[in-house]
Amino acid sequence: MKPLDLSLHLVTDRNLSLGRDLLDIVQAAVQGGVSVVQLREKECATREFVELGRAVSSLLQQSSVPLLINDRVDIALAIGADGVHIGQSDMPYADARRLLGTDAIIGLSVESEAHAQAAEILDVDYLGLSPVFTTPTKCELTESLGLEGVASIRRLSRHRLVAIGGIHHENISAILKSGADGVAVVSAICSASDPLQATRQLQQKIAV
């Protein structure tokens, strides 16, 4: 198995895709250089989620980009996705790992140092630090971690870290300097007028 490239995640949001077909956005993002695609659907019927997941999975077959499913272990199992990204209100990590097996990629969102500390005993593949900056994607009012929060969690955690929340090409460098191994974006790609160019621009900042 080749090492997991966590540098740039696309997290999908059809509501933020300006009415465009999600598959076109995923295709552009893959062409532009995302290293992970995470399919996030919070209000979609299971049947539709399965169908969408299969379509994205099929599109990604031609690339080496892994597909993660947000929250729903059943969708990941049904479509044979590479893994899941789970949050603190999703399935407990131990259950998800047991159902998905040792080879699956499992990322876990942490929103505080306490969460990150609790994750030290877990063999997660990465921690998602959320939110690093304030963001229109998350409705709930979670306090943002900021660059200092990323740096603090970097000091205490043995895991690889992916930052999410309010990330765009102008703040990526600072986030990586603070200790993140990669970033995840939603609107910076989904809402971009040109998702391919936007992804390239993000990836260029990461490659520096």
Add this chain to the structure above:
Amino acid sequence: MKPLDLSLHLVTDRNLSLGRDLLDIVQAAVQGGVSVVQLREKECATREFVELGRAVSSLLQQSSVPLLINDRVDIALAIGADGVHIGQSDMPYADARRLLGTDAIIGLSVESEAHAQAAEILDVDYLGLSPVFTTPTKCELTESLGLEGVASIRRLSRHRLVAIGGIHHENISAILKSGADGVAVVSAICSASDPLQATRQLQQKIAV
């Protein structure tokens, strides 16, 4: 494995439980004679659903009543439930069967003769006929099947049939006479002033 008693399903709905603890209602329903418990949670975070499912499963350990999970195959797998009940917008039957295995109980909702016809080739454990009568539980405006609809599906289907929707102790007999093998209720137990007595009253009508 003993034969599955489909006579009386409790389908849970915390919103219709008048603020009472769902575990108390399930306990009363089991004591009163329900033969299946189906846990239905449409707006609950996965973590909470897992925890609730484990609590209900633990409660049912002392009985012979199987636990089915509505829609969510991941919850069923995580907590080791006996099976799932899926609808036309949930995971496709073939995927659910593959993930849960041949021993799992899988019920499928059908809302029309066409749905029932399409289910003839599936090895489902039962069909849920929904809704038989109009009901406050379902927000969507699906046309009700009525007793004639139950009778028509009885004639065309090889499967065991469980009717749901607007069922109470005064119409159970007519539904069973129309060809249903059992009934599923939500508010007739969850919203009853005395769930134990309400269940006994329903089971008495079925046993006649």
